[in-house]
Amino acid sequence: MEKTHSDSSVTKCKIIATGIALPSTCVTSAELDSRFGKAVGYVEKRCGIVHRYHASLHDSQAGLAAQALQLAQVGAHFIPLDLTQARQNDCIRLMTGCHAVWHCAAESSPWGKQAEFFLANVLATRVLAQAAGHAQIPRFIHISTPAVYFDFQHHYVLPESYRARAFSSHYANSKFQAEQEISGAVTRFPATTFVLLRPRGLFGPHDNTIVPRILQQLQRGGGVLRLPRGGDLHTVMVMQPILSGEPALESVLASTVGQLRGAAFLWLIDDGDGDDDAEAARVTQRLQVRYPQQHITVLSFPQAPEGVNPKLFKLEQARVQVTRDVILVLDDDAVLSAESLCNMLDALTESTLVTALPWYRAADNLPSRLLAQFVNDNSALTYLPLLPFSPPLTLNGMCYAIHGKTLASVGGFAPVLRHLTDDLAMAKLLTRHGVRIVQSAAAVRVQTSVADAKRYFRQMHRWFLFATLLMHEKSAAINLAIFLLQGLHPLLLWALVILAFGGATQTALLLGVLAIHHLALRYVQRAVAVEIPSHPLLSLLSELLQPFHLLNALVNRTIYWRSRRYRIFSNDWFTSL
Structure with missing residues (x-):
């Protein structure tokens, strides 16, 4: 033209x-003459075309035809x-x-x-x-x-x-x-x-794709443009129990606030005299000032009573402050993107809880990278393989979403306050009341920082001890499935390593198995998050250490949880030391 x-x-x-x-299917200019009530040849004469518009002339296409005639009248020529x-x-x-x-x-x-x-x-x-x-x-x-x-x-x-x-x-x-x-x-x-x-799209006066949909969403949202795919962050209240001591606390919280614009935040800190408590207060106050447009409320709480889970204690106390429909429980070292939250909200109903899939980003030291490698190697293989055959065994307590009314219908967090493993306790509580747990593939990034080898082994000891508590409450069939998925391959790897000392053939077999294992693992990791780095040697070391972590958990029932120390007898029986 x-x-x-x-x-x-x-x-x-x-x-x-x-x-x-x-278009492949057209109407003739003569038919357009008829539709506009003009003499035969009018459209062709004015526009210089014989075929132009699709046979199914919708209002928008008829408008385009009219606009073409108007353009022709002011000097446009269609060639x-x-x-x-x-x-x-x-x-x-x-x-x-x-x-x-x-x-x-x-x-x-x-x-x-x-x-x-x-x-x-x-x-x-x-x-x-x-x-x-x-x-x-x-x-x-x-x-x-x-x-x-x-x-x-x-x-x-x-x-x-x-x-x-x-x-x-x-x-x-x-x-x-x-x-x-x-x-x-x-x-x-x-x-x-x-x-x-490089525009994302071009549209004009008769656009029927971009502008009308935006206007419809604005009308439905009362003047607020909601996110697509069912996500509506204006209905979400993010509850984050905060313990300081993590060097990346401020940057992680800031990332979450920046990602989840439109959501409201409840930051739950400890009302104590320790340095970590004071640092948590300073960090949250600075972020409130930095993000004045975000709805951020900071609540402080005294230390949890003896035998009460400190995380659940703060969540239950703060639940009365929730003013939005959806509660997102998010750990203070986790960052959830708006896209992942929208995916979770898509799967959320009034009879479900939706949990995310964790992956770790490590600090720049060996203990942190080794801890992150364990999670990134096992996260998807822990939470996803049994889903076609059974509901999730537990939920990822680092990140889950639930309607406030649904949580209130099961009594909130109060029934499980004396359970140490809050994820397993919440899973049992919800299942007992008919609330279905949905394990989504939405990724949540956890920023981990482990200062030294001692803290690495303490963290792994805690996780493996919690795993034994889970297995203690499951049937023999479920425990067998857990062993086949998580416990067998480290033992087989040790067997191959020992056999590799027997000659070149066994060594070649070990190298072949490791290569296949690495490629398969990378495929799974990239499906979770493309940002997960590749560390094959750390992956090998992490897997070889797993049997020793399990033995330590079976023998030693005392755990360190950040600044606290607990003696574990069962999931609902533990004491502070």
Whole structure:
């Protein structure tokens, strides 16, 4: 289409815009004449086309037809031309006298034949750009796409120079090649200014895709634009029991606040005289000042009574302060993205609790990396494999969402205050009241920092002791499944390591098994979170240590939990030391 602006008050401008595609199913211009009540030949005469609009003329398409006629009346001309077959001389002839060429036309689809994308997106762009250069058109505007960035990963503050390592489709690849054609034309034709834009989408007065949906969401949300996919962070109250002592506490809390904009926060700190308690108060106060637009409430509580779970104690005391429909319980070292929360909310009903899948980001020391490797190697294999056959054995206490009314219907956290393993206790309580636990694949990142080897072994000892408490309450069949999934492979690995000292064949067998194990594990890890790093040697060491962690948990029933020390007799019987 070309248009000449003839208003005498401004400089005359002639522009060619590509991008009016002919759909496979069309109506003739004669039918459009009939629809508009005009004489036969009116549309063809005014617009210079015989076929233009799809047979199913919706209101928006009829509006486009009317707009085409209006444009024709003010000087626009519609020129049918198949750009995949256009020759350079044809394009130069069309561009003669133009001030600008706006190249919007493209084969835009997530699927299709590579050759078709090349013809429509690469070859056509090459012909048009070179024609504009030879015709010395002052400005050539090429419409590309942000698909050249897309590589199935999250990115923030991307530079324009970034490119996907592997393109997601033939469309994205062809649009990147088209950009290369434009880049080549820049140096070849200095008289023409080439402009490259990557808009997410183009729409106009009769758009029926972008603007109407946004307006509908605004109307439904009472003037508030909600997140898509069922997520509505304005209905979420994030409850975070906070214990200081973690060097990354402030940055982790800030990341969570930045990710979950629109949610309200209840930060539950200890009302004590210790240095950690004072630091937690200072950190939360600084973040309240830094994020005044966020709803952040800080509540302080005295130390939990003897025999009462300190985390559940604070959660139950603060539950009366919840003013929103959905409660998200989130540990103070965990960061949940808005996308993951939306995925959880999609699965949440008034009869379910939805829990996330953890992965760890380690601090820069060996104990932290070893601890993170254990979680990243075992998280998905712990929570997911049995789901097709049975409900979740427990829930991930680091991150779960539940409706406030649902939690109130089971008595809140009060019935399980004297249980040390809050995740297992909550799972049993909810199951007993008919609330279904949903293990989602939504990833929650946990920032771990372990200062030294002693603290690493204490943490692993606590986790394995909690695992024995879980197994103590499950049936023999469930315990067998847990052993096959989690306990057998470290023993088999030790057997292979010992056999490897017997000769080259056994060593080759061990190396082959390790290679297959690593590839399979990386596939699972990348499905959880692409940010999980690869550390095959740490993975091997972590697995070899697991039998010793289990033996330690069976013999030693005293655990360290941050600044506290407990003697464990059972899940609902423990004492402070």
